[in-house]
Amino acid sequence: MAQSTPPPWLDDQERRTWLALITVVTMLPSALDAQLAPGSDINYFEYTVMAGLSEQPDRTLQMKHLALFANGSLSRLSHAMTRLEQRGWVRRGKDPTNGRLTVATLTDEGYDHIVSAAPSHVSEVRRMVFDPLTPAQISALEEIASRIAAALGAPDDPFGPIP
Amino acid sequence: MAQSTPPPWLDDQERRTWLALITVVTMLPSALDAQLAPGSDINYFEYTVMAGLSEQPDRTLQMKHLALFANGSLSRLSHAMTRLEQRGWVRRGKDPTNGRLTVATLTDEGYDHIVSAAPSHVSEVRRMVFDPLTPAQISALEEIASRIAAALGAPDDPFGPIP
DNA sequence: CTTGATAGATTGAATGTTCAAGCCAGACGG
DNA sequence: CCGTCTGGCTTGAACATTCAATCTATCAAG
Numbered sequence: 235m236a237q238s239t240p241p242p243w244l245d246d247q248e249r250r251t252w253l254a255l256i257t258v259v260t261m262l263p264s265a266l267d268a269q270l271a272p273g274s275d276i277n278y279f280e281y282t283v284m285a286g287l288s289e290q291p292d293r294t295l296q297m298k299h300l301a302l303f304a305n306g307s308l309s310r311l312s313h314a315m316t317r318l319e320q321r322g323w324v325r326r327g328k329d330p331t332n333g334r335l336t337v338a339t340l341t342d343e344g345y346d347h348i349v350s351a352a353p354s355h356v357s358e359v360r361r362m363v364f365d366p367l368t369p370a371q372i373s374a375l376e377e378i379a380s381r382i383a384a385a386l387g388a389p390d391d392p393f394g395p396i397p
Numbered sequence: 398m399a400q401s402t403p404p405p406w407l408d409d410q411e412r413r414t415w416l417a418l419i420t421v422v423t424m425l426p427s428a429l430d431a432q433l434a435p436g437s438d439i440n441y442f443e444y445t446v447m448a449g450l451s452e453q454p455d456r457t458l459q460m461k462h463l464a465l466f467a468n469g470s471l472s473r474l475s476h477a478m479t480r481l482e483q484r485g486w487v488r489r490g491k492d493p494t495n496g497r498l499t500v501a502t503l504t505d506e507g508y509d510h511i512v513s514a515a516p517s518h519v520s521e522v523r524r525m526v527f528d529p530l531t532p533a534q535i536s537a538l539e540e541i542a543s544r545i546a547a548a549l550g551a552p553d554d555p556f557g558p559i560p
Numbered sequence: 561c562t563t564g565a566t567a568g569a570t571t572g573a574a575t576g577t578t579c580a581a582g583c584c585a586g587a588c589g590g
Numbered sequence: 591c592c593g594t595c596t597g598g599c600t601t602g603a604a605c606a607t608t609c610a611a612t613c614t615a616t617c618a619a620g
Contacts, residue, residue: 309600312601313601335597336599
């Protein structure tokens, strides 16, 4: 009985799709950084961190959950926090209820800064991603990206279980 | 007459889509690197460079075109070539017909190496991207990613005009 | 010719990310 | 209690990428 072995190479359709996807995957991050840096002096990862905090009660979140939300390692977040802390946009402190947890807080200055950075950032996202797509394609993209994200091992809820 | 101003914020649907897309965009590169590094000692960018060369006549291409194909800057490529050259997988030389062009060539050792790295790489791409999707979704993704890539300013033909 | 301008490519310094090691507080078992 | 273990976080060094400066070969103009 012939074992059905997984098809080894990509066919033409898959090849074209892969090429287009990988182009987006490599160009989108630099495009986001390029838009944020001139006016706001932050990169996209730092933007995500601050935006994540701004939506939390007390604009505060534990490092671990923040890292998960921003799709980054704890180490990367820690370094980023050091930079943001030096600029006074963010603050770290021990969780009073549990001394081994660290919580990150967005300062007022940080809040002002992210609020001023947001509009042009959002409109750039819109221009690059949503404007070129039809409503049906946007809906299709949600499902497609979710499936790939799942195959990559992404957690279902970006904030994870917050006890 | 009310000017139709561009909608400032993302609605729920767009938000979910953006979240899923950005998760893919941030996780896919590290997943590709993680798969390649252990067995092959290269990152995805270096893989793309060598794979691109392997498909050219004489396994040779000019630096500029190679950079375009690999979605990277000339500087990034130059640094990568230095690393690959030190391992003997690639070679640089001046184009005899035009002394200010540099051509990159994949060596036999480089060819062997990329050939041995390819199967597991491709099957990982398949597992992460194509297996989770239906044929209709793959086809939709091609169009969607192409449109976004165009909005990001990607050239139509990844090899560009090669004179 | 000679000069200037420009495209292709390289280089080194600055910046950001990853990786591995280490630190500290609390939980757990004796 | 006391020691060990573990999870959360930080740190510094190694590595890759970006950015700006530089170099070189060609081309165009005078």
